[in-house]
Amino acid sequence: MPQITCLLVPVLLSFILLTRSVIADLRSDLAAANISNVFPGDSGYAKASEPFNLRFDYHPAAITFPSSPQEVSAVVKLGSDHNLNIVPRGGGHSYIANGLGGKNGTLIVDINRFNNIQINPSSNTTIIGAGNRLGDIVQILNQKGRALPHGTCPYVGIAGHTALGGFGFTSRFWGLALDAVIAIDAVLADGKIVKATESIHPDLFWAMRGAAPSFAIITSFEFKTFPVPPHAVVFSYIWQLTYQQASLALLDFQSYALSKPNGPPTHLGGEILLKRGMTRGSVYFELTGAWYGPASDNDGNDAINSTLSAFLSRLPEPVQQSRSGNGSYIDSACVLGGHADLSTSGALESHNTFYAKSIMIPEDQPLLEQASVEFMRRLGSEGFDSEADWYVQIELWGGAESKINSIPIESTAFLRRNTLFTMQLYASSFDTNPPFPKGGFKLLDGLVDTLTSNMPKNWDYGAYTDYIDRRLDNWRTLYYGKNYKRLETIKRQVDPKNIFKFPTSIEL
Structure with a gap:
């Protein structure tokens, strides 16, 4: 018993600002909505909250595993009702554990169940669920003779990779991954489910290609695809x-x-x-x-x-x-x-x-x-x-x-x-x-x-x-430069309560 108590101390201390009633109410609300989740003390919590970079050790308020945009919407509304910051997590490869909130007490929306891939051969486009990993995407698109620009690591998630850039060795002739995006399905801070394109919510679409986690939770992308090179x-x-x-x-x-x-x-x-x-x-x-x-x-x-x-x-x-x-x-x-084999199914992180x-x-x-x-x-x-x-x-x-x-x-x-x-x-x-x-x-x-x-x-x-x-003092300038002011304006419009907040998010 003393050993168990010692193990729980860091977790318990991390939630000093979260009352028992908030946690209990959130757990009850998620159960009523039938949304899969883990909380501190649950058997799967330690594994689910393990960061890619072991230099960090954060303890989320809860980690949720929605399987539809409607469930993501419900999680966002519940998190907002309980005054929690919310972040999405895809592949979980953020260098500074932003997918765990970058601090204790954040509500995590894990999007790994959004793993559908639909290919439209007539338009040479593909709809890719935000929970997919690069290796699986390469394999499935290649079967149809198509490809996307992106990085080389099979286990990196498509969502964060694309949302913040998405460089790969094909980028000099295809562009970055975000340059191939033609539509984004996402959930806003008020729980609204939207599609953003050049003509629908154009400001949001602009912001999501470069700073998406600050504005919404992506559930899927639509990409234009490219013919695979005949030789490589x-x-x-x-x-x-x-x-x-x-x-x-x-x-x-x-x-x-x-x-x-x-x-x-x-x-x-x-x-x-x-x-x-x-x-x-x-x-x-x-x-x-x-x-x-x-x-x-x-x-x-x-x-x-x-x-x-x-x-x-x-x-x-x-x-x-x-x-x-x-x-x-x-x-x-x-x-x-x-x-x-590029498949990431069952692979150890x-x-x-x-x-x-x-x-x-x-x-x-x-x-x-x-x-x-x-x-x-x-x-x-x-x-x-x-x-x-x-x-x-x-x-x-x-x-x-x-x-x-x-x-x-x-x-x-x-x-x-x-x-x-x-x-x-x-x-x-x-x-x-x-x-x-x-x-x-x-x-x-x-x-x-x-x-x-x-x-x-x-x-x-x-x-x-x-x-x-996150150790950069001038990160706003280095990452976003003159675009930061416009990003702030859009942030005020779509997330006025600053729900989607983490150490390098667009600030209000």
Whole structure:
């Protein structure tokens, strides 16, 4: 009995502001509405409230599992009646556990039961329930020869991924996931069930493509789909470089990305991956990505090597290079996702203990030489000495004719339509379990400071909402910039009581 009491203490303390009567009434109301749920003390609560990032530990007031828009509406109305903040949870992969409210005492609307997928072959559109995971979507659409732009992890949920951006290796020729959305079915803060499109609730539709969790709970999307590429292969080139060589390599890749017309074609998706080098002062440097063009160029040469030759010719011979996949789009998705089978049915959820930051580098203000040198110097010294496991991904977003940057900036709430690279900086424990390594915050903060301090004072960089970071003081500017004021206005209209609230939600 003493052991059980000790286990319950954190949960009980977390609800000091929630009276027993509120919890009891909410439980009774949900039972009367026949809506599945778990509360603190229930047998399934601990598992249901486990975050993806084990650096956080939040205790929701309750977690509900509705299976229809009407049930979502009922949950929202009940939560509002009991003065609770409400958040949706899809795949549950928020870096800062926003899907658990980002604090104790939030009412969670888990949307995983919204897992329908309907494909309309005549219009080449698909309706996808907000509870679906990327891996399942890839498999089902591929059966009809169709696809969407999105990330590579099979277990990421479509809702949050799309609502905040949705970058993947096909994005340079298809756009972000949110750019493929043509309609959204959602439940507002007053419980009203709505459809939002360019012509129906256009302000809401604009806001939902970039900041959706602040405005409504999505139950389904309608997407336009794209024909799967006839050929696809995953490639990788790996070097062990001194920090000076790594700095030059990054600048060379930047020059290649910006060059016209001989830069990367849109059917090349790629990123630079940086990790701890083998010796102090060195950096692991990898160019990896996917090629969705023909296997050979017009002269019969290997198309990937021909396309990348302007960059590869400036580096030493790679210590390792590879091609993966059988040439089909679905196989490339399996390779990128790290799984032979993309189905997420019955799969165990993975967890980690980590911190991540991001920085979006604009095309018209690319990295200066000094910024690259000092950044790589820091990776080769402090990065080598760090107690944290870490990596840096430098994703190629821009370049000639990138679909991401061709979308008019006013079309959606997603602001950064002038991005060359999106850099994700990620530090974690080596065994994925707590505690978070000492010095992890300092390492990543220092790396970002190194970049910003070696760029002009007016450098208009941003940050990516899918790599959300609650430690940013200026997150409103970095994530939303000039769009934030319009988002505030729409928030007042559709959620005047600020029901949908979490640490990085649009504020009133």
